[in-house]
Amino acid sequence: MRCVWLVLSLSQFAIAGNAAAAERPLREVTIADPFIELHTGPGSGYPIFFVAERGEEIELVKRRTEWFKVRIPRGEEGWVHFEQLTTTLNPDGQPFDLRALGFSDYAARRWEVGALYGDFGGANIIGAYGARSFTPNLSGELWVSQALGRFSDSTMVTLNIVHLMYPDWRASPYFTLGGGVIKTEPKATLVATTDRTDSVAHVGVGVRTYLTRRFVFRAEYKTHVVFTSRDDNEEVQEWKAGFSFFF
Amino acid sequence: MESRFLVLFLTLTLAVGSLTGCGRDRLVRADDTTPPVIEPGVERREIEPPRIDSEDFEVGILLGQISVEDFGVNTVSGARFAYHVTEGFFVELAAGQADTELTSFERLSGAAQLLTEAEREYSYYNVSLGYNIFPGEHFIGKNRAMNTQTYVIGGVGKTTFAGDDRFTINFGIGMRLMPLDWLAVHGDIRDHVFDIDLLGQEKTSHNFEATLGVTFFF
Numbered sequence: 219m220r221c222v223w224l225v226l227s228l229s230q231f232a233i234a235g236n237a238a239a240a241e242r243p244l245r246e247v248t249i250a251d252p253f254i255e256l257h258t259g260p261g262s263g264y265p266i267f268f269v270a271e272r273g274e275e276i277e278l279v280k281r282r283t284e285w286f287k288v289r290i291p292r293g294e295e296g297w298v299h300f301e302q303l304t305t306t307l308n309p310d311g312q313p314f315d316l317r318a319l320g321f322s323d324y325a326a327r328r329w330e331v332g333a334l335y336g337d338f339g340g341a342n343i344i345g346a347y348g349a350r351s352f353t354p355n356l357s358g359e360l361w362v363s364q365a366l367g368r369f370s371d372s373t374m375v376t377l378n379i380v381h382l383m384y385p386d387w388r389a390s391p392y393f394t395l396g397g398g399v400i401k402t403e404p405k406a407t408l409v410a411t412t413d414r415t416d417s418v419a420h421v422g423v424g425v426r427t428y429l430t431r432r433f434v435f436r437a438e439y440k441t442h443v444v445f446t447s448r449d450d451n452e453e454v455q456e457w458k459a460g461f462s463f464f465f
Numbered sequence: 466m467e468s469r470f471l472v473l474f475l476t477l478t479l480a481v482g483s484l485t486g487c488g489r490d491r492l493v494r495a496d497d498t499t500p501p502v503i504e505p506g507v508e509r510r511e512i513e514p515p516r517i518d519s520e521d522f523e524v525g526i527l528l529g530q531i532s533v534e535d536f537g538v539n540t541v542s543g544a545r546f547a548y549h550v551t552e553g554f555f556v557e558l559a560a561g562q563a564d565t566e567l568t569s570f571e572r573l574s575g576a577a578q579l580l581t582e583a584e585r586e587y588s589y590y591n592v593s594l595g596y597n598i599f600p601g602e603h604f605i606g607k608n609r610a611m612n613t614q615t616y617v618i619g620g621v622g623k624t625t626f627a628g629d630d631r632f633t634i635n636f637g638i639g640m641r642l643m644p645l646d647w648l649a650v651h652g653d654i655r656d657h658v659f660d661i662d663l664l665g666q667e668k669t670s671h672n673f674e675a676t677l678g679v680t681f682f683f
Contacts, residue, residue, distance in 0.1 A: 245515045259612040259643075261552040263600035280646065281519040282682070283552045287646065308514065333556075333592045335621045342632035344592065344621055364623060366632035405629055433550050461556065461594070463548065 244277040244289070247306040247314045254303070256296025260285035268294050276306075283431075284318065324428045324464060325385060327351055332436060332462025339454035341367030347378075347462075354385035361398070374400040374418060382426070389427040392438075396420055400444055417445045422456075432463040520647060523547040525680025527561065527651065533587050533626070534661075534670040536565035541587075541674060545651075547595070555595045557618065561674075562588035565626075579663065584628040589657060591622025591635050603642065614641040624659050624672075631659040641680075651678035 249272050256268040260282045270276060270290045279287040285297045306314045330349040337343065345363035352358065359378040365371065376398030384390040397419040404413070424438025437459035444452040524546050531541040543561025550556065565585050571578060595618035603611045619636035637655030644650070657672040 243515045245517055258602060258610070259600060261597065261600040261614075264602070264612065278517050281517050282646075283521060283549050285552060286517070335592075342621070344623065344632075346592075364630070366623060366630050371630045431550055433554075463550070463556075 244279060246275050246277050246309060247303065248309075249274050249276060250305045250307050250313075251302060254288075254298050254306075256288065256290070256294065256298060257285075258296065260287070260297045262299070264297065268296055278303075319431045321388065321428055323432075324434070325354060327464035330357070330434070330462050330464040332434070332460060334436065334438070334458040334460030336456065336458025336460075338363070338365040338372075338456045338458075339367075341365040341370075341372070343456060343458060345458060345460075349380070349462075355382050356380070357382070359394075359396070361396075368405070370402050370404045372400050372402045374398060376418065376420070378420075389425060391423065391425050394420075394422045394424065394438070394440065400442075414447070416447070419443050419445070420456075426462075429461075432465070434462045434464060436460060436462055520682040521549045523549065523555075523649070523680045523682050525649070525651070525678050527559075527653070527676040527678035529653075529674060529676030531561075531563050531587070531657075531672060531674040533563065533565045533672050535568045535664075536585075536587075537567070539563040539565050539587070541676065543676070545678065545680065547680070553597050555597070555616075557593045557595055557620070558590070559593070559622075560588070560590040561676075562586065580627055584626075587624065587626045589622055589624040589633060589635075591620050591633065593618045593620025593622075593635060595619075595639075597641075612643045614643075615639070616641065618655075624657060627661065627663045631661065633657050633659040637674075647682040649680045649682070651676070651680060653678065 249270055251272060253269045253271050254276075255266045256270065257264040258267050268290070270288075274290060276291075277289040279289055279295065281287070284300050286300060286303055287295060288298050289295045300316060300318065303314060304316050306316075308314050328351055330351070331347065332349075333344065333346045335342070335344050343363055343365040345361055347359050347361040349357050349359040357380045359380055361374070361376045361378060363374045363376075365374070376396050378394050378396030380392050380394045382390050382392045397417065399415055400418045401413065401415045420440045420442040422438050422440030424436060426434055426436040429435055438457075440456045442454040442456060444454060446452050525544070527541075527543045527545060529541055530538050532538045541561050541563040543559060545557055545559040547555050547557040563586075565587050568579060595616045597614045597616045599615040601613040601615065603613050605611060616639050617637075618639060619634070622633050622635060624631045624633040635655050635657045637653060639651055639653035639655075642650040642652075653674070653676045655674045655676070657674060659670055659672075660667055661670045662668075
């Protein structure tokens with residue numbers, strides 16, 4: 219229920235943001251192409267209902283993914299794909315510097331979040347992470363993972379250093395090293411077992427591929443050593459794949 | 466005679482000019498930094514173009530019914546957060562919870578309770594990838610149209626029920642009705658699938674969920 223309240227307050231914030239947006243001055247551009255097409259919605263499947271001509275000044279109301287909501291002087295509002303706006307002009311006559319998020323933005327990323335799913339020594343694992351890039355090659359990551367198995371569930375929090383080998387390639391292998399803690403809870407249906415918390419260290423290799431916009435695909439293999447209080451340390455192999463976004 | 470006077474005059478003028486430094490003055494002024502007499506009236510305008518508001522995130526709540534296998538149909542409430550990557554793909558993070566009722570066995574037997582009150586609470590979270598498969602429009606009367614998006618969605622997550630965490634796969638179909646650009650009403654049908662060994666033998670449990678939701682784009 220608490221999260222419902224959180225969302226309610228967040229939505230209040232969203233409404234306030236939208237109200238503020240209505241009063242803000244809008245960015246204006248002049249159409250340089252022979253015409254641009256206005257769709258009824260932000261997607262190529264929505265029908266074209268209006269066409270604005272070269273020389274008309276249009277206001278850019280908002281953006282959603284690759285689509286811009288524009289207002290033309292006659293008052294109509296519609297959605298235009300960004301590619302049609304790349305040739306428009308600013309009020310000073312200079313081309314409107316609009317380009318799609320691309321590989322160069324990926325190369326210059328600072329923050330990244332992602333979620334991966336895979337196998338952790340026979341259990342299903344879901345992991346989420348936040349990362350900060352220090353150099354094009356080097357980044358630090360904070361992971362929170364949850365492994366759900368037949369006999370036990372584990373929650374693991376780790377800090378990693380990731381070395382990307384070829385940052386200027388779209389798909390690049392990487393090497394990772396890190397450590398943290400793992401809390402293991404045996405299933406309720408098993409008797410006479412207790413929860414335990416151990417230190418864990420790992421090394422791994424992986425590959426990451428830039429897909430589109432802010433989207434990155436990532437797959438990795440890690441081998442973990444769990445420093446248990448028993449005589450033997452436990453080794454766990456982990457495979458996983460997923461997606462991440464950068465900012 | 467006249468030409469001699471002219472030469473003398475010109476020589477004197479030159480001499481006086483060079484003595485007073487008139488010529489030099491003119492030469493120096495060419496690269497002097499003193500401001501010109503007439504200031505050009507045009508100043509370069511520094512234009513800070515207004516920022517374009519981008520609305521790729523979606524946040525909201527959901528309310529509906531979930532059929533928890535063996536444990537009846539129960540009211541579920543939850544929240545969702547989504548990021549729209551392209552016009553087609555979006556990633557959703559959702560969480561929900563429901564209080565399940567007694568099984569038919571527990572009702573008939575009277576006293577035997579399979580679960581404690583705390584274990585009876587069903588809660589889940591999941592991370593899913595969705596795709597807007599059918600963009601569309603709904604028409605209300607003669608003058609109004611509402612954009613719609615029908616999407617398919619699937620992902621992985623965790624369900625906490627009957628005292629344990631269970632790895633859960635979810636998939637389903639939903640529709641976003643958008644009365645305003647930044648406001649959407651969702652209708653969702655989702656199946657949550659996990660393995661459960663509560664009744665002695667492990668089995669795969671299907672838990673269908675039908676919800677209505679409201680979300681805001683920001």
